[in-house]
Amino acid sequence: SLSPAKEVECEGSNPTKKMSRAVEADGKLRLQGLTDDSPIRLRMEAYVKKLQEQITSELEKVDGQAKFKKDQWVRAEGGDGISMVLQDGKVFEKAGVAVSVVYGMLPPAAVAQMRSQHPNIKASSTESVPFFATGISCVIHPHNPNAPTVHFNYRYFELEDENGGEPLSWWFGGGCDLTPTILYEEDAVHFHKVIKEACDKHDPRYYRDFKKWCDDYFYISHRGERRGIGGIFFDDLEDKSVDELFSYVQSCGNAFVHQYVPIMERRKNMKFTKEDKHWQQLRRGRYVEFNLVHDRGTKFGLLTPGARIESIMMSMPLTARWEYMHEPDVKAHGKLMEVLKAPRDWIPL
Amino acid sequence: SLSPAKEVECEGSNPTKKMSRAVEADGKLRLQGLTDDSPIRLRMEAYVKKLQEQITSELEKVDGQAKFKKDQWVRAEGGDGISMVLQDGKVFEKAGVAVSVVYGMLPPAAVAQMRSQHPNIKASSTESVPFFATGISCVIHPHNPNAPTVHFNYRYFELEDENGGEPLSWWFGGGCDLTPTILYEEDAVHFHKVIKEACDKHDPRYYRDFKKWCDDYFYISHRGERRGIGGIFFDDLEDKSVDELFSYVQSCGNAFVHQYVPIMERRKNMKFTKEDKHWQQLRRGRYVEFNLVHDRGTKFGLLTPGARIESIMMSMPLTARWEYMHEPDVKAHGKLMEVLKAPRDWIPL
Numbered sequence: 001s002l003s004p005a006k007e008v009e010c011e012g013s014n015p016t017k018k019m020s021r022a023v024e025a026d027g028k029l030r031l032q033g034l035t036d037d038s039p040i041r042l043r044m045e046a047y048v049k050k051l052q053e054q055i056t057s058e059l060e061k062v063d064g065q066a067k068f069k070k071d072q073w074v075r076a077e078g079g080d081g082i083s084m085v086l087q088d089g090k091v092f093e094k095a096g097v098a099v100s101v102v103y104g105m106l107p108p109a110a111v112a113q114m115r116s117q118h119p120n121i122k123a124s125s126t127e128s129v130p131f132f133a134t135g136i137s138c139v140i141h142p143h144n145p146n147a148p149t150v151h152f153n154y155r156y157f158e159l160e161d162e163n164g165g166e167p168l169s170w171w172f173g174g175g176c177d178l179t180p181t182i183l184y185e186e187d188a189v190h191f192h193k194v195i196k197e198a199c200d201k202h203d204p205r206y207y208r209d210f211k212k213w214c215d216d217y218f219y220i221s222h223r224g225e226r227r228g229i230g231g232i233f234f235d236d237l238e239d240k241s242v243d244e245l246f247s248y249v250q251s252c253g254n255a256f257v258h259q260y261v262p263i264m265e266r267r268k269n270m271k272f273t274k275e276d277k278h279w280q281q282l283r284r285g286r287y288v289e290f291n292l293v294h295d296r297g298t299k300f301g302l303l304t305p306g307a308r309i310e311s312i313m314m315s316m317p318l319t320a321r322w323e324y325m326h327e328p329d330v331k332a333h334g335k336l337m338e339v340l341k342a343p344r345d346w347i348p349l
Numbered sequence: 350s351l352s353p354a355k356e357v358e359c360e361g362s363n364p365t366k367k368m369s370r371a372v373e374a375d376g377k378l379r380l381q382g383l384t385d386d387s388p389i390r391l392r393m394e395a396y397v398k399k400l401q402e403q404i405t406s407e408l409e410k411v412d413g414q415a416k417f418k419k420d421q422w423v424r425a426e427g428g429d430g431i432s433m434v435l436q437d438g439k440v441f442e443k444a445g446v447a448v449s450v451v452y453g454m455l456p457p458a459a460v461a462q463m464r465s466q467h468p469n470i471k472a473s474s475t476e477s478v479p480f481f482a483t484g485i486s487c488v489i490h491p492h493n494p495n496a497p498t499v500h501f502n503y504r505y506f507e508l509e510d511e512n513g514g515e516p517l518s519w520w521f522g523g524g525c526d527l528t529p530t531i532l533y534e535e536d537a538v539h540f541h542k543v544i545k546e547a548c549d550k551h552d553p554r555y556y557r558d559f560k561k562w563c564d565d566y567f568y569i570s571h572r573g574e575r576r577g578i579g580g581i582f583f584d585d586l587e588d589k590s591v592d593e594l595f596s597y598v599q600s601c602g603n604a605f606v607h608q609y610v611p612i613m614e615r616r617k618n619m620k621f622t623k624e625d626k627h628w629q630q631l632r633r634g635r636y637v638e639f640n641l642v643h644d645r646g647t648k649f650g651l652l653t654p655g656a657r658i659e660s661i662m663m664s665m666p667l668t669a670r671w672e673y674m675h676e677p678d679v680k681a682h683g684k685l686m687e688v689l690k691a692p693r694d695w696i697p698l
Contacts, residue, residue, distance in 0.1 A: 071674070083673075085674070087672065222650075222651040222658055223658065288637060288669075289641065289651075292637070293642075302638075303570070303642075309571055316634070317671065318671060319668065319669070319670050320668070320671075321668050322662060322665035324432075324434040324443070324445065324659060325659050
């Protein structure tokens with residue numbers, strides 16, 4: 001799904017113009033320290049950076065051996081990011097957790113395109129508009145075929161008032177989804193249960209609506225299969241106050257460790273066969289297909305000159321496999337294939 | 350590149366209407382046997398089917414162990430195909446050679462879209478137009494990292510006169526390209542030399558123009574690299590009589606075995622290291638990226654409901670690998686990377 005950096009770079013920011021006055025003043029605010037009155041963009045930025053530290057630290061405990069490597073990068077046009085990747089660990093084949101902060105000017109064409117998806121945008125489509133985006137994204141591929149791949153992404157976007165007033169428009173987006181190689185229904189139920197609880201604290205409709213959105217989004221149409229057993233997905237979320245929604249997104253982000261770590265603890269040391277590993281590699285191929293053919297963020301990112309390719313490709317598995325006319329072992333994987341074809345309500349809606 | 354089946358299915362043929370009278374009569378002509386006066390579409394169909402037999406037989410000799418498996422399929426809306434795949438052989442990791450014949454009605458929207466690429470189309474864009482397409486495509490991934498991956502595709506397309514007269518429009522397309530993991534300049538020169546000779550027999554400009562087109566087409570823009578060391582690529586070819594161009598395409602198709610088999614004989618038994626294999630797997634990842642992100646035929650095919658996915662995905666390697674922030678070993682592969690970034694004229698133009 002879209003990470004802010006990708007989304008923004010694809011929209012074609014213009015480095016020759018300046019940022020908004022509000023964003024210009026952010027550097028000073030960051031140094032002074034944030035309070036509950038600080039702009040949400042800065043609190044979200046601080047939140048995702050803290051969440052990245054917390055999650056990578058928990059994942060290192062699960063791995064028990066390998067450590068994340070940290071890459072910091074600076075965007076010439078405005079912004080920076082931290083990519084943390086653990087590769088070829090004891091438990092994890094590849095785990096990436098990345099945060100980014102990106103700001104600058106959106107050219108008129110990009111604003112016009114954005115308006116087509118966000119009808120409420122309060123910005124002229126004939127002039128460049130300053131923007132700010134920040135978010136966290138994460139993809140984890142474990143070695144053990146009994147342990148599922150997982151992905152999440154939470155992000156915040158603002159279009160700025162040039163004169164430093166309140167943002168013209170803002171919204172949150174994000175979601176999480178689980179991709180098992182071998183289906184354990186209790187894992188699917190657990191993953192959904194934890195994120196449902198996070199959703200229910202904020203709005204009784206969120207889980208139901210965003211679960212459906214997730215099933216629709218992670219669809220590999222050319223295979224007639226979903227990528228996995230779902231989770232939640234939302235975009236353009238602006239239906240409550242920015243403080244309420246920031247609180248919602250924090251509940252989601254904070255839920256991740258509780259969604260995934262208990263599953264990993266159950267699965268990471270399970271025995272598996274050569275056939276299990278073979279099946280996992282074929283499913284990894286499907287993951288690659290979704291990301292390169294269907295995922296909006298990846299597609300936009302890859303077709304954008306100047307995008308940070310290594311951050312985009314962080315989501316790829318270490319290895320994948322394609323066989324001609326492979327037929328899944330129905331006894332072993334028939335139930336998984338059924339669920340990928342017809343999404344199930346893991347929790348009564 | 351586009352195989353006819355993919356191209357056609359993507360254009361969205363309409364199964365409720367019939368084919369042209371000329372194509373209706375083809376069944377009888379096929380049974381009677383073809384002569385030099387038979388329509389080119391039938392002679393091209395017969396040619397690609399014979400070429401498939403010849404090439405798979407030569408490749409089996411190179412492998413020395415594995416045999417191609419043959420799948421025949423029939424298209425409900427009109428046409429058929431033969432996919433031949435050799436998987437996990439002694440020499441070849443995965444080799445696929447497919448032919449297809451597809452015909453039916455192109456809906457007005459598809460005709461209009463086609464006109465944008467083919468300004469000379471003589472067909473109304475307000476009505477469905479009968480079409481016919483046939484072609485051969487081939488992708489070969491060897492095990493040995495010293496041996497290059499290769500691809501070729503030659504195809505013929507017709508828009509039909511409903512009343513059974515001469516085709517309203519027709520054109521040829523195709524090409525071949527080589528993707529080494531380890532660069533042997535003599536292999537690149539040989540591959541280009543053989544196809545240049547085939548081109549030169551028909552038009553002194555063909556090799557020069559189509560070599561350039563190939564370098565432009567097989568560009569992985571998000572990596573700033575070509576897929577391989579090139580070859581030729583052409584589309585919409587209709588600049589000579591249909592007989593002359595059929596003869597040209599046969600020269601290209603017949604050249605393939607001479608382009609590739611001598612290279613394979615030199616490379617298939619060479620010793621290689623673990624590092625060579627590792628590098629090959631990373632390059633396979635790039636091949637996947639080109640095919641899923643940039644290749645027109647694959648993209649169209651995958652986004653088309655009802656396309657034969659297994660035929661489209663036949664081009665994928667058996668295995669591939671993605672590492673975060675991998676840096677090529679400059680001493681071992683610096684020259685290859687240079688050539689992928691700045692295509693070389695392997696033969697003076």
